[in-house]
């Protein structure tokens with residue numbers, strides 16, 4: 234369709250292995266995928282490990298039994314991640330999100346944040362640098378994360394009740410400690426969003442308590458429809474609570490009005506409390522797919538580029554960074570930029586839209602095994 238990927242004329246020539254540069258790299262021109270969507274958002278998984286066992290993401294029965302985690306040697310180094318992020322910025326990426334697994338489990342994550350915070354867009358702007366966390370380590374790390382250059386943080390929290398939390402997240406961890414993490418982040422000046430996955434019949438009774446708790450605090454609470462990511466969570470459509478129901482439940486107690494999207498391609502539909510107590514968001518990936526302007530790419534812990542949360546496979550960028558066993562050295566910036574451009578140019582993924590077209594009760598059991606959320610990063 235849109236043949237508008239323009240290869241770069243003026244690309245930085247730094248060889249891999251040379252000192253990292255905070256200098257902006259020249260813009261590559263307009264990069265669009267096969268459906269005309271730009272690439273603006275890079276989500277970087279920094280570990281496939283986690284200390285929680287959320288039922289919708291890393292069910293204990295699977296992940297404590299026969300799951301193979303990546304060996305340390307497979308992980309991209311901080312320098313490799315930063316080099317790729319810099320090249321993605323040349324292609325138009327403006328937002329970087331660190332995720333996982335649990336990103337705060339990666340040793341010295343502050344050092345990666347420092348390197349990413351030094352990057353600039355081609356027009357000299359810092360990137361929007363954020364991180365998604367279960368907050369188990371946030372209280373003790375908030376200060377260091379802020380000092381390293383993190384701009385904001387998203388905390389996952391599925392309820393205020395400890396029993397519900399345990400059923401959702403399958404870990405013996407007090408909700409009070411997650412809340413302390415949120416407070417620590419706010420105290421050091423990090424704006425906070427809270428993401429709550431809603432599973433009908435498990436934690437939907439927590440919707441109103443969560444809304445009551447966070448309204449008026451400046452924290453933006455967002456409700457995520459439970460998705461059929463991966464092959465281990467036993468997803469069922471009857472456990473999905475449509476976002477429309479979430480909004481209706483909250484609006485019955487606190488009147489809401491819709492807000493305009495704050496950026497093109499935003500995942501959340503935003504709603505403001507009529508009384509001025511802030512806003513909430515709903516992420517309706519199942520009932521109102523938003524693939525048509527999806528501008529997100531995902532980089533796995535081992536350097537595979539995924540073009541959709543539901544992709545069956547990724548494009549391996551690690552050999553370009555490290556060279557191959559056959560003895561080729563690592564590729565130039567030009568070659569990597571060109572590879573990323575061609576991969577994005579061929580992208581036609583729109584899983585959630587197609588799923589909606591096929592019908593909400595269709596299961597995907599016959600399809601090849603998809604990657605897990607804890608690997609691809611959400």
Ligand SMILES: Nc1nc2c(ncn2[C@@H]2O[C@H](COP(=O)(O)OP(=O)(O)OP(=O)(O)O)[C@@H](O)[C@H]2O)c(=O)[nH]1
Pocket residue numbers: 330365387426428457460499500501516518527529542585611
């Ligand atoms: N189906 C689908 N779900 C997504 C996509 N991006 C995010 N989500 C879901 O939405 C959740 C929240 O997204 P966030 O990580 O907060 O990202 P975001 O909404 O882009 O973040 P903000 O910049 O803070 O608005 C994720 O954990 C996923 O469950 C996507 O491209 N497709």
Ligand SMILES: C[S@@+](CC[C@H](N)C(=O)[O-])C[C@H]1O[C@@H](n2cnc3c(N)ncnc32)[C@H](O)[C@@H]1O
Pocket residue numbers: 283289290332333334335336365366367368387388389428429430457458459460461462466606607610611
């Ligand atoms: C995979 S986690 C990684 C970051 C971190 N461990 C955390 O939980 O915040 C990223 C996000 O994906 C969401 N998520 C995981 N599995 C999901 C599913 N099946 N449906 C919807 N969201 C999911 C989580 O709630 C979390 O907000």
Ligand code: SF4
Pocket residue numbers: 283284285286287290291333334335367389606607
């Ligand atoms: S959602 Fe996050 S905290 Fe929960 S198991 Fe997955 S990676 Fe861990």
Ligand code: SF4
Pocket residue numbers: 523524525527528529540541542543582583584585586
């Ligand atoms: S399902 Fe795939 S294409 Fe659609 S919004 Fe999600 S990541 Fe993007």
